[in-house]
Amino acid sequence: MVLRLCPVVGAVTLLAACAPPGKLQLEDQEKFGRVKSAVWFEFKQLIPDEGGDQFHQFWMTDRPGFCGQMKEAAPVIAQSWLDTIGSIPTNADDLERCERHKAYWTTLAEATTPMFEKGLNQLVLDLKVPGRERREAPEEEVYAAGYDGQDPYFNGRLTYIDDNPYQLVAEELNCADYDWFDAPGRVLPDALEEYTVVDGDAEVTIKNDSVRKLTLKDGELIDVDGDPSGGIEGKGKFKYCEVEFTGALEYLIEPPPLLDAVTEETETAPPG
Numbered sequence: 001m002v003l004r005l006c007p008v009v010g011a012v013t014l015l016a017a018c019a020p021p022g023k024l025q026l027e028d029q030e031k032f033g034r035v036k037s038a039v040w041f042e043f044k045q046l047i048p049d050e051g052g053d054q055f056h057q058f059w060m061t062d063r064p065g066f067c068g069q070m071k072e073a074a075p076v077i078a079q080s081w082l083d084t085i086g087s088i089p090t091n092a093d094d095l096e097r098c099e100r101h102k103a104y105w106t107t108l109a110e111a112t113t114p115m116f117e118k119g120l121n122q123l124v125l126d127l128k129v130p131g132r133e134r135r136e137a138p139e140e141e142v143y144a145a146g147y148d149g150q151d152p153y154f155n156g157r158l159t160y161i162d163d164n165p166y167q168l169v170a171e172e173l174n175c176a177d178y179d180w181f182d183a184p185g186r187v188l189p190d191a192l193e194e195y196t197v198v199d200g201d202a203e204v205t206i207k208n209d210s211v212r213k214l215t216l217k218d219g220e221l222i223d224v225d226g227d228p229s230g231g232i233e234g235k236g237k238f239k240y241c242e243v244e245f246t247g248a249l250e251y252l253i254e255p256p257p258l259l260d261a262v263t264e265e266t267e268t269a270p271p272g
Contacts, residue, residue: 027231038239043057056127063118073112077243080104105173125214127154130151139206147200197220198221210239215234
């Protein structure tokens with residue numbers, strides 16, 4: 001069985017081939033688990049008659065095959081968005097609006113079943129260099145946590161998910177309720193245990209055109225209330241994965257904020 005999973009010859013090579021693609025160390029958090037996917041995503045979005053978006057993210061998860069799962073789910077979800085939320089008539093009544101939202105959440109839940117069938121732990125890192133288009137691949141740099149108007153920086157989110165949060169929203173969203181539109185706000189805060197990386201450095205090294213090595217050092221976490229939540233460090237070899245879709249992955253993928261447009265009072269971020 002092992003040889004079928006790692007078809008190589010020689011004990012040393014066998015161990016190297018089966019080694020996890022990365023590791024994560026947490027000071028105070030529950031154990032993340034064995035890292036089984038380290039993916040360098042390039043998301044390529046197109047919205048008919050509006051244009052597109054293109055950006056890179058680094059994902060580390062405790063689920064194997066995450067690139068393939070995302071490539072399969074993304075086009076289905078994005079098309080559902082076009083057919084439902086993305087095309088609500090301006091004169092639609094409340095019932096039609098609700099039914100379209102519920103249809104989108106139902107598709108979102110069904111398409112992500114393989115991702116969440118055993119829960120999911122994930123770390124997502126957005127890397128940015130001020131003045132450089134975000135469609136450009138991350139280069140060899142040391143990125144500091146938090147927005148910086150001049151030097152390379154990154155935003156990081158650590159998330160623990162026990163059950164499919166989109167299925168929970170779909171079940172909660174009842175068009176007979178006057179406040180059906182609040183269903184995501186009622187469900188998601190309890191379904192997602194999230195932390196933000198507020199300190200530390202992320203160093204990127206180019207291994208080749210399809211692999212970036214990333215090392216996170218001296219990271220610190222805070223919870224949704226802003227309370228300190230321990231340290232975080234890790235490293236991984238992230239393999240390139242291109243994901244193309246037409247529509248929007250609203251709630252599934254959060255594009256990195258357009259922080260180059262930040263003023264002292266406001267932030268601007270792209271939709272969905």
